[in-house]
Amino acid sequence: MTWQSALEFARGPLFYGALLFFIAGMLYRLVTVVALGWSKDRVPDKGSKAGGVVRSFLKGILIWPFIPWVKNTFSRNPLIYIGGGLFHLGLFVTILLGTPHMLVWKSLLGFGWPTLPLPVVDWLAVGGIIGMLILLVHRRINPVLRLISGPAEYLAWLVVFVPMVTGYMMTHHLFFRYEVLYTFHMFSVDFLLIWIPLSRISHFMFYFFSRAIHGQQFGKRGVRV
């Protein structure tokens, strides 16, 4: 088997298979959780639930240290904020606003959008990679994180890290031939797609639940979230 045919496999059948597994898996996760049942809250509100939900999402998006009152939390967890922020920013920008990735979206969705110039995406990708390294080191040295991290947590990290790094190496033709890197990138992306529904990386879906619940809980009590 040549690199070329391996790449074709990873870009073709395997990719579509993985994508289907991802969609079906996430739907399954969503349905099983929703099907567990939701009891109605009969307690009269003091404040506004809806207002709380809106603020909760705003805070979730702007959780960065700019908001004065997160300061205390920030000063106690600067590494998670900086590492996590760099990583998620780099991740979102590359997969949404990098030209090669946008083309993938375009082939799937049928429409595209303007992208950012390569150097910008590139530097954010570097930031993302550094962010992930910070998170890993932190996970190894912080006593709480050591306690709560098992194989699943490290594996989740690795499964996201490999596509980030292979993608970056590919753009810069580092160490290996382009097709070799591309093949690795695609295999790792396929694996990531399969792994998301099986792991905690699916947090981005449940984020919308937990933030909404948070907003409701604080909002109904008339407490600022």
Added chain:
Amino acid sequence: MVATEQGLQTLVHETGGWVASQLEACTRCGMCAEACHFYQATGNPEYAPVWKVEVLRRAYEQRFTPVGRFKSLIGLEKKITDQDLEHWSKLNYYACTVCNKCALVCPMGIDLGSLLHGVRAGLSAAGVVPDELMAAVNKQVEEGSPLGMTDEVWDSRLEWVADEWEEDIPRDVKGADTLVVFSSIEVMKFPTNIAAIAKILNAAGEKWTVSSKAREVVNFGFYEGSEEHTKLFLSRILEGARDLGVKRIVVTECGHAYDALRWHAANWLPEANDFEIIHITGVLGELVSSGRIQLKPGFFDDKGTLTFHDACKIQRKGGHIQEPRDILNILAPNAFKEMTPNREEAICCGGGGGVIAIKDADPIRYAAFELKIDQVNKVGAKTVTMTCSNCRLQFTNSVEHFGLDWKITSLVQMVADAMID
């Protein structure tokens, strides 16, 4: 093992979509640890909120998720044992006040307080509640009060308070508007609170009463996490209220009791919605802002620096954050100084959630209180006031333990003292 099974069943039963979606949202980032005063005070990683809910997560995953089932099949995740539950009993009942500070810190916004309450439900079904806490629950089942406030004690204490402070305390008055339910902590340990509340309501011309049936607002079943006991104690209050035909129920200075009655009762006992349920702090706010009682401005300004301690269940979880500030700004506009952090972000006193009832938890409880000492010393206050008798118990007890020269008081007390008759 049978009990453990029952505990697990309850954990699983607790897990509606509401709980499950939040367990699934956790990224295991560990940030919540830094919110917890018990972790801050001791540095013990096991006190991280996310670790305290670990049993609930395991029970959920092993039961409901394919990956969890697979993991336990190949032995990657161990079955939950009796020892595990006993271990988590210590983590949860000794080192958590269910103050919900952690929910404010979690980047995913997970409402950890409710999950922690769910863990308690499982532990209580498994019968691994610490002995002293359980003894108090049983006492409340049998005598109507965990602090031994039996019918006779109730009668004689109230009579004594009415005599001593010369305040009229209307008892079992049918057709009154407002039923006031005191906590036995106040009746037994802070009787001046009873007199103060009586004085305020009488001055305001409120048609109020106490009930001998609904005389105990404290709910040790809620600390325990037992739905059955919580409901039993709540229903005693609601029955008393119905018998007297009141319109509203006022919870006095007791935090978890307010949490249970105001924010949970209606979901178990729909008749709770027949009444308006409000905390005395809310009532004070109303009475002052409507002018039904008048306060002497600056009455406490010459008595040294004063600070306010936010109770987790009344301020952060109850929403009565502004009223105490408004009142203190009348009573002591210059002497009143805020601690940092404050309001919904305040640091818990460390004695709530039943922790203060457990002797073996004393070292952790005092360690957590040291954070409070730091905070109070930073503003240089010699008087600390609050709206929760359980906090007040923790303060008075710890002030003695550490030999501090602070005066510990309550908001109702201050209002009663500074009222223009």
